[in-house]
Amino acid sequence: MASAIKRSGTWYAKWKDAFGRQQRKATTAKTRKECETLAHELEVESERDRFGLQTLPAKSTITLGELCDWWLKERCPKKSAHKERSRVEKHLIKHPIGARRVSEVTPAIFDSRLREMEDAGASPASLNKLRAISHSVFEQAIAAGKWRGANPISRVPTRSVPRRIYETMSLQQVPLVIEAAGPTWRDLMATAIYLALRKGELFALRKQDVDLEERLLYVRRSHGDDTVKGKKALVLPIPLPLVQYLRDPITRSPSEYVFPGGKGERRPEHTKMEQVFRRILSRAGIVVGYRHICRRCAAGRDPQVLRAPDAEIRRCPKCNMRMWPSAIPRPMRFHDVRHTTITLLLRLKVPMHLVQRIARHSNIRLTVDTYGHLEVDDLREAMELLGEATRNSFAPGPIRVQALPEAKKTGPGSEEVPHETRALVIGAEHRVRTGDLRLGKALRRICRPMQREATLRNRSRRPARPYPRMCQQMHRNAAGLLTQD
Numbered sequence: 001m002a003s004a005i006k007r008s009g010t011w012y013a014k015w016k017d018a019f020g021r022q023q024r025k026a027t028t029a030k031t032r033k034e035c036e037t038l039a040h041e042l043e044v045e046s047e048r049d050r051f052g053l054q055t056l057p058a059k060s061t062i063t064l065g066e067l068c069d070w071w072l073k074e075r076c077p078k079k080s081a082h083k084e085r086s087r088v089e090k091h092l093i094k095h096p097i098g099a100r101r102v103s104e105v106t107p108a109i110f111d112s113r114l115r116e117m118e119d120a121g122a123s124p125a126s127l128n129k130l131r132a133i134s135h136s137v138f139e140q141a142i143a144a145g146k147w148r149g150a151n152p153i154s155r156v157p158t159r160s161v162p163r164r165i166y167e168t169m170s171l172q173q174v175p176l177v178i179e180a181a182g183p184t185w186r187d188l189m190a191t192a193i194y195l196a197l198r199k200g201e202l203f204a205l206r207k208q209d210v211d212l213e214e215r216l217l218y219v220r221r222s223h224g225d226d227t228v229k230g231k232k233a234l235v236l237p238i239p240l241p242l243v244q245y246l247r248d249p250i251t252r253s254p255s256e257y258v259f260p261g262g263k264g265e266r267r268p269e270h271t272k273m274e275q276v277f278r279r280i281l282s283r284a285g286i287v288v289g290y291r292h293i294c295r296r297c298a299a300g301r302d303p304q305v306l307r308a309p310d311a312e313i314r315r316c317p318k319c320n321m322r323m324w325p326s327a328i329p330r331p332m333r334f335h336d337v338r339h340t341t342i343t344l345l346l347r348l349k350v351p352m353h354l355v356q357r358i359a360r361h362s363n364i365r366l367t368v369d370t371y372g373h374l375e376v377d378d379l380r381e382a383m384e385l386l387g388e389a390t391r392n393s394f395a396p397g398p399i400r401v402q403a404l405p406e407a408k409k410t411g412p413g414s415e416e417v418p419h420e421t422r423a424l425v426i427g428a429e430h431r432v433r434t435g436d437l438r439l440g441k442a443l444r445r446i447c448r449p450m451q452r453e454a455t456l457r458n459r460s461r462r463p464a465r466p467y468p469r470m471c472q473q474m475h476r477n478a479a480g481l482l483t484q485d
Contacts, residue, residue: 002043004035013039018049064105065098067146068137075140079225084133091117091130102147107155110134114156124159131156167332168340173286180284185276188259189337190245195219195236196341196359199334201228203267205258207250212243219360223269232360273334281329288330292323342367 002015011029013036016022023042029035068088076084092098097105097113114127134153141147169177174193181189188202197205200222209218220226220233227233238246246258255264281287294304294316304316304323311325338359345355346368356367 002036002039004029004032004039006032011035013042015039015043015046017046020050062102062146063098064100064102065093067102067141068092068098068134070146071137071140074144075136079223087130088133092134102141103149105152107152110153111156114159118159124161127159128161131158166339167330167336168343169286169332169337171344173284174340174344176284177280177286181280182283185280187245187249189280190242191259192334192337193341194239194242194245196338198222198229198338199271199273200225200269202259203257203269203271206256207253207258208256210238210246210250210258212238212247212250215240215243217246224266228360230360230362232362234357234360236358277332277334277337278329281332282327285327286330287327289328290325291328292325294319294321294323296321 002013005012005014005024010026011032011034012024013027013029014022014024025042027035027038029038072081072085072088091113095113097109100109110131114131117127117130118124131153135151138147138151138153142149142151178186178190178193191197191205192202195217197219201219204221204223204225205217206221209220211217215238217236217238218233219228219236222228249258253260253264257264257266259267261267289307289309290311292306292308292314296319297304297316302318304318306314306317306323307328308314308325311327313325314323315321316323342355342359345358346352352364352368356364359367361367
């Protein structure tokens with residue numbers, strides 16, 4: 001039982017430790033109540049250790065911003081430290097949530113921060129990335145002894161990321177893109193398209209990694225690292241059309257790199273390949289439209305802009321000056337070249353397991369679901385197969401008249417119904433149209449009152465009225481109309 005004693009003006013806390021032994025420790029408490037509270041907390045913590053329960057979180061004074069800053073300096077991977085610092089500083093460290101103590105950061109508080117970002121327009125993928133980083137921060141802090149307690153981010157739900165439609169190139173557009181790349185980027189674009197290499201793998205490709213005699217290319221570096229994404233190096237065969245696109249840059253390069261910069265150095269990681277690729281798409285004619293701008297009005301800070309599907313010269317509606325057309329390229333990233341290669345291989349009926357090896361994916365589902373994009377034409381071919389298979393089974397034939405088996409009726413007033421009045425019109429083309437249905441409804445409305453009267457007369461055993469013959473004649477006429485061509 002935890003208790004407090006006072007000796008020479010100092011309050012001592014007494015409690016049992018994890019081994020059941022009595023412990024006593026001097027405190028700075030001023031009153032008996034404060035000392036007893038402290039002793040009780042020490043005993044609860046020792047009891048949880050004895051039963052193997054999770055340690056209660058400590059009331060630390062460190063803030064979330066300080067913990068994130070420690071993670072960026074000590075635990076964050078160096079190759080992504082710059083990118084992650086800008087993300088964490090913007091959304092956590094410089095935000096009011098960064099001034100909170102770590103013990104005050106609950107799942108509800110962190111989830112409300114994500115909701116604020118969502119309302120500001122952040123995508124679900126960005127929210128999940130920030131959540132993953134924050135989860136890693138707490139996990140590393142627990143391992144380093146910076147935080148004692150559970151990871152609060154584990155109970156924050158992830159956001160559902162909608163599946164996007166990636167833009168890819170067709171087989172006819174590939175040579176146009178290679179030709180439009182120009183002498184600076186033509187060889188690099190051809191290598192990216194034929195071998196599905198990433199940006200960092202292209203920049204880090206060295207001459208010793210290319211064997212033109214055996215037509216082999218070793219993918220084992222990315223940017224400044226001696227390994228590639230996923231830690232999976234691979235040897236790829238070089239297609240015959242790609243040999244010339246590799247021989248020329250190797251001959252011209254003054255350094256060990258196959259695609260170096262202007263001075264022979266390795267191209268930096270922040271090279272804006274998206275802008276380069278969009279200029280190439282514009283020159284290749286792979287565009288979604290054109291933007292016509294009046295330069296005179298733009299210089300006067302009153303720009304006149306028109307969007308059109310072609311690049312024909314147009315006049316400004318304000319000053320009648322010729323407008324300058326500029327292409328709007330298809331919204332594609334440089335990484336979509338990799339999507340294009342994998343998609344084209346799948347369309348060419350290359351086995352999926354081979355495409356997975358070429359793409360260096362750990363799971364075949366990633367190859368098919370994320371990188372294999374089927375177009376409408378691919379789906380149309382599959383649906384045409386179904387149409388061909390069902391066309392023979394449901395071939396249209398002549399209209400047939402099938403008689404129902406005779407039904408014998410007994411009782412007063414019952415009569416034999418002629419065989420032809422029970423005929424049904426059936427056919428593969430289903431000749432019963434809207435007009436035929438209306439005719440049948442009209443016959444039923446006429447015959448129903450007569451049938452009710454006949455039923456009453458039959459029950460009273462009176463002679464039957466001649467309505468059956470009348471109905472029979474009407475059914476004959478209807479059957480005749482339905483069987484006409």
